[in-house]
Amino acid sequence: MSRKASDFLVKGIIYLATGITLSVLLFIVGFIFVKGIGLVNWDFLTRDFNEKVVYAFMESNDVPLGIDEETLSKKNPYDKRYETHLEGPIYIKNIGAAIAKVAYKNHSTEREQFVITYIEKDSPFHSVKDSTGKDIKIRTDYIVQSINGNDFSGMTLAEVAEAIAAESGELKVKIVQPGGGIKSNIITTLYMVLLSLLVALPLGVFGAIYLTEYAKPGRLVNMIRFAAECLAGIPSIIFGLFGMAFFVVALNFQISLISGSLTVAIILLPVIIRSTEEALKTVPMAFREGSLALGATKLQTIFKVVLPCAVPGIATAVLLSIGRVVGESAALLLTAGTVAQIPGTLFSPGSTLTVQAYYVAKEEGNIELACAIGIVIIVIVIVLNILSRITSDKLDVFNKR
Amino acid sequence: MQAIKRKKQKERIIENFFLICAFVAVVSVFAITVFVFYNGIKPFVSNSYPLWDFLTGVEWRPGSNMYGIFYMIVGSVLATFGAILIGVPVAIFTAVYISELAGSRIGKVIRFAVELLAGIPSVLYGVFGLGIIVPYVLKISPNAQGESLLATIMVLAIMILPTVVSISETSISVVPKEYREGSYALGASKIQTIFKVVLPAARSGIMTGVILGIGRAIGETMAVMLVCGNPIAGIPTSLFDQIRPLTTNIALEMGYASGVHQELLYSTGVVLFIFIMIINLAVNKLVKAKVGS
Numbered sequence: 001m002s003r004k005a006s007d008f009l010v011k012g013i014i015y016l017a018t019g020i021t022l023s024v025l026l027f028i029v030g031f032i033f034v035k036g037i038g039l040v041n042w043d044f045l046t047r048d049f050n051e052k053v054v055y056a057f058m059e060s061n062d063v064p065l066g067i068d069e070e071t072l073s074k075k076n077p078y079d080k081r082y083e084t085h086l087e088g089p090i091y092i093k094n095i096g097a098a099i100a101k102v103a104y105k106n107h108s109t110e111r112e113q114f115v116i117t118y119i120e121k122d123s124p125f126h127s128v129k130d131s132t133g134k135d136i137k138i139r140t141d142y143i144v145q146s147i148n149g150n151d152f153s154g155m156t157l158a159e160v161a162e163a164i165a166a167e168s169g170e171l172k173v174k175i176v177q178p179g180g181g182i183k184s185n186i187i188t189t190l191y192m193v194l195l196s197l198l199v200a201l202p203l204g205v206f207g208a209i210y211l212t213e214y215a216k217p218g219r220l221v222n223m224i225r226f227a228a229e230c231l232a233g234i235p236s237i238i239f240g241l242f243g244m245a246f247f248v249v250a251l252n253f254q255i256s257l258i259s260g261s262l263t264v265a266i267i268l269l270p271v272i273i274r275s276t277e278e279a280l281k282t283v284p285m286a287f288r289e290g291s292l293a294l295g296a297t298k299l300q301t302i303f304k305v306v307l308p309c310a311v312p313g314i315a316t317a318v319l320l321s322i323g324r325v326v327g328e329s330a331a332l333l334l335t336a337g338t339v340a341q342i343p344g345t346l347f348s349p350g351s352t353l354t355v356q357a358y359y360v361a362k363e364e365g366n367i368e369l370a371c372a373i374g375i376v377i378i379v380i381v382i383v384l385n386i387l388s389r390i391t392s393d394k395l396d397v398f399n400k401r
Numbered sequence: 402m403q404a405i406k407r408k409k410q411k412e413r414i415i416e417n418f419f420l421i422c423a424f425v426a427v428v429s430v431f432a433i434t435v436f437v438f439y440n441g442i443k444p445f446v447s448n449s450y451p452l453w454d455f456l457t458g459v460e461w462r463p464g465s466n467m468y469g470i471f472y473m474i475v476g477s478v479l480a481t482f483g484a485i486l487i488g489v490p491v492a493i494f495t496a497v498y499i500s501e502l503a504g505s506r507i508g509k510v511i512r513f514a515v516e517l518l519a520g521i522p523s524v525l526y527g528v529f530g531l532g533i534i535v536p537y538v539l540k541i542s543p544n545a546q547g548e549s550l551l552a553t554i555m556v557l558a559i560m561i562l563p564t565v566v567s568i569s570e571t572s573i574s575v576v577p578k579e580y581r582e583g584s585y586a587l588g589a590s591k592i593q594t595i596f597k598v599v600l601p602a603a604r605s606g607i608m609t610g611v612i613l614g615i616g617r618a619i620g621e622t623m624a625v626m627l628v629c630g631n632p633i634a635g636i637p638t639s640l641f642d643q644i645r646p647l648t649t650n651i652a653l654e655m656g657y658a659s660g661v662h663q664e665l666l667y668s669t670g671v672v673l674f675i676f677i678m679i680i681n682l683a684v685n686k687l688v689k690a691k692v693g694s
Binding site: 003006007010011013014015016017018020021022024025027028029031032035202203204206207208209210211213214215223224226227228229230231233234235236237238239240241242244245246250266269270273297298299323326327328329330333334354355357358361362367370371374377378381382384385 | 408411412415416418419420422423424425426427429430432433436437440490491492493494495497498499502503511513514515516517518520521522523524525526527528529531532533559562566590591592593596613616617619620621622623626627648651652655656666667670673674677680681684685
């Protein structure tokens, strides 16, 4: 084969390989967006993952409808992903609210349910207590399931309206707060990011300061560098095992927010140390010398001259770290659990977005929902990517000047 | 005098504080090793389970007190090997394209894409595998399920791409220009120069990338867990057989295991840890060799 032909062939293979790499990326991102986008809407971001049943206690009180029928019929706070309108709405005076019947269908359940579509200003729904006497808030997308023990399942809307209207005095209404959202996972992820950075950022930045500003080359520095490299190479499931043995069991923190964030903080250490070190190294030696020549102490030089110059680099470290925490799953699976709830205390469990995506894909076989969560994760990753590009460019600009 | 002395003292204290912060990394590595090894070696030291049976067994049935991980080691190694076989050539050719053939603007775009690929959490690769690769494998598989060695290899091959691409690309782009010019001056074509001069010169960097890719593949958990099938026994004999890598064994059962069962999950971690340590040492040696030359 002539040289030209063989060169042409090899070139073709190179283009093909690059094409494969690019199309794999496009395919994965495309798959996740196409599969999941149907489930992403405002409700998805603002609702809890699990449905919550509450018993609402209130005093019935006749309230006339304050808006006209047409406006009322236009109010449809349904979850458009899962709910389709069947009947109504009908306004019921003694609870001062309108109810409509909808069909509910997600990947595993199908049922009919009654959704509150409108609550009048003076409605008794505004002064509701739960069984412990605590005030609770009833919103317009909540579902009513029974009143004073009279269950609505199988009824038509007219029958339900009649059943409610027939009651008076003290009412006990079974209400379901709809689920299907990832609010709790978003908040858990946020907590996890904040807590782990709170621990890892100072340790990492101060450690990097020691390595670049104080340490003399030698055994100690090599040891620290080697340790940081080792940490970077350990797979996250091993961190999970350690977190389980140390934080969860030995320190008895249980599977919790604190166990998870401390485990992740260790994972972040090498990331932060490395990027901060890089940033500190880009600060010209002359800056330090100038500061020292003006009579500043070493510490003053570091905090007043070197660190401010390295801020973009540290910002990059923070952004990379956030990406790591958002993407982390194996370690958190073992240390923070899979409960979709907002952790009430440091010692209660909660699942981050990524863990939740795993959970719904594996345990519920719900690829659509996993992809919908994936969209949120990918958007976060892209934003972080772009931001870190900007901050690291800032560092370069400073250096060129 | 007093003030200066106090200032100096303060500086000393803070320097030591910085040292302690830096030392946390060392302490962490030490603690991780100690905790995982301590828990993992316990069952063999206390004779609650024979080490030989653990390492050579091909069944993992906690219910009937059988804990063999040999078939998991085989699964891990085969999956990693397959992923390297497919992923590395694609990655190296992509790296060649980015650093040698692409214009600066296209190179930038592809580099951004590769970075993005690296930023996608592993769970999403798993979801992708479960949604696309597994059903596709099922179509051509003689078995009744698509979760298989093949699906695992495909997912892992994709996942090591960004690691190998970015490290290879960096090491290719630091090959001095003179090497290329010398080759051109001798009448070599661009492609010949790339394969006969540039790639050999960047060899150690590319090897580092490959070894890091191996590390990533063997340590990967969540993506693999969704596509590998996790059988309780059996050495994989075909690409369509299910596998249960070491990592998923830990992640699957750690949540509810107790007693010897839990300790043997730590032992699984120890075996994984040893694999990873070997890989880390190899990287370290390669990097040192590069610095030496």
